[in-house]
Each structure stands twice: as C-alpha cells, then as structure tokens.
Amino acid sequence: MIYELRTYVLHSAHFAEYLAAFEQRPAVVEVLRPHLRGFWAAESGILNRVMHLWEYRDRAERVAVRAARAQVPAMERFYADVLPMLREQRSVIYEGRVAPPFAATGGVYDRLAITLAPGVDGEALTHTVGERLSEGFQVVASLRSRLLEQPAAPVREIVFLLRSPSLEERQRAAVDLSAALRDSGVATAETDLWTPLGLSPLQ
The missing domain is CATH 3.30.70.100 (Alpha-Beta Plaits)
Incomplete structure (x- = not known):
C-alpha cells in the first residue's frame, strides 16, 4: 500500500x-x-x-x-x-502503516514530521521513536517517504499521526522524545495539532 x-x-x-x-x-x-x-x-x-x-x-x-x-x-x-x-x-x-478506523469520537491528533540527515537509518529510527510515542499516544499512522520513491532508497522523512482521546488526555501524555531523538541524526522535527472532520474514518 x-x-x-x-x-x-x-x-x-x-x-x-x-x-x-x-x-x-x-x-x-x-x-x-x-x-x-x-x-x-x-x-x-x-x-x-x-x-x-x-x-x-x-x-x-x-x-x-x-x-x-x-x-x-x-x-x-x-x-x-x-x-x-x-x-x-x-x-x-x-x-508505512495506518490503523483501522476508530469507532470512538472526540479524538485529537498530533502530526509529528521528522526530516532525516543523510546517512541516518530511517527504519531503525521509525521503530525507536514509534515505541517511545506509544507510551503516551495511540500511534495511528507511521509513514515514511524515500528519495525518488525508490524501495531501496534512503528514508528522507518520517511522519507519525498520534491520537489522543481528548485535549485533556493529550496534555497528560508524558512522552520524553529527547532520548529517542538525541544523536539520532534528525535534521528537523515539527509538530502541529489537528481535529478530525465528520467525514474522516479516523475520529
């Protein structure tokens, strides 16, 4: 897929x-x-x-x-x-991987986008960061893009879509990403907050 x-x-x-x-x-x-x-x-x-x-x-x-x-x-x-x-x-x-639709409504989503420096093992970093994120969020999607979309090419960007049942639960999610990202070769990392619309299968 x-x-x-x-x-x-x-x-x-x-x-x-x-x-x-x-x-x-x-x-x-x-x-x-x-x-x-x-x-x-x-x-x-x-x-x-x-x-x-x-x-x-x-x-x-x-x-x-x-x-x-x-x-x-x-x-x-x-x-x-x-x-x-x-x-x-x-x-x-x-x-990558996307979870099945959620029956529950009222969730909020964080998009965490990580750009990798040349030479970084994107597969290993996806696993390490994903494991850490799962301690505080539902990791709904773990996505990777590769240079020229070639299967053997290096991963250039990783995107996680992270679901919290509510804004209150999101604030309580205590996930320390510093250890996972420290000395990992991450060039940039940014997050933003999204709310699902009525048409969305992921709520």
Whole structure:
C-alpha cells in the first residue's frame, strides 16, 4: 500500500464554505469514501489548512482512481467550485502503516514530521521513536517517504499521526522524545495539532 498525505491551505474567507461543500454533497462523499483514511482541520501551525490521507495499492491505482473521479459529473462540479478556494496544495506519497478506523469520537491528533540527515537509518529510527510515542499516544499512522520513491532508497522523512482521546488526555501524555531523538541524526522535527472532520474514518 501507499499513502498520500494531501494538505491544502484555503483562503480564510472560504474555509467554512469548503467544509460545508462536503456536507451538502453526499454524492461527492460516496465517490471519495473508498480510499479516504483521514480528514482533519489544523488547530495550530499554519491555519485554514485541511489534511487528507488517502490509501492506494500503488501509483497505478492512484492514477486510475483520480482519473475516474474526474469523469463523475458530481465531482466535476465539485472541483469547479472548490479549487478557487485553495491557496496552496501539497502532496507527499508515503509507505508505512495506518490503523483501522476508530469507532470512538472526540479524538485529537498530533502530526509529528521528522526530516532525516543523510546517512541516518530511517527504519531503525521509525521503530525507536514509534515505541517511545506509544507510551503516551495511540500511534495511528507511521509513514515514511524515500528519495525518488525508490524501495531501496534512503528514508528522507518520517511522519507519525498520534491520537489522543481528548485535549485533556493529550496534555497528560508524558512522552520524553529527547532520548529517542538525541544523536539520532534528525535534521528537523515539527509538530502541529489537528481535529478530525465528520467525514474522516479516523475520529
């Protein structure tokens, strides 16, 4: 499986309108649902952002699915309406693992993105950091991107999606990452907070 993390920055005047477009168009939701694993809105960092997580067997399926969507009349109208609302788009393809949907609602998510320095063993670091994170969070996704998306190429970025049942539980999560990241060759590490939207299978 591959996972695509798509992040959109919207014009602030259109943020609520963009979210409402999904609620008002059930036909669009039905087209998107089979490959959608998560859908969140940013609570920190760059605001007026949404993040989608998509799952495909491989690049070929991704291309075929996106081409088929574009031919659906409801999707054509949807794209025509929402694309002008977007100010910025970013897409990254990852390999890795994503947990099944959660039945419970009310969760909040942290996205921890780690960029690796050249020569760092990304597989080992993913395991070490993931083990430490699991002491305080539900590690919902552990994703890795490689140079040129080649299976044998070095890991260049690791992304963890971390779920807490509530903001209160998140504040109580005592996870010391300093030992896991110290002298590990991490170039940068950043986090931001996200809340799941109603369409998201991961709540």
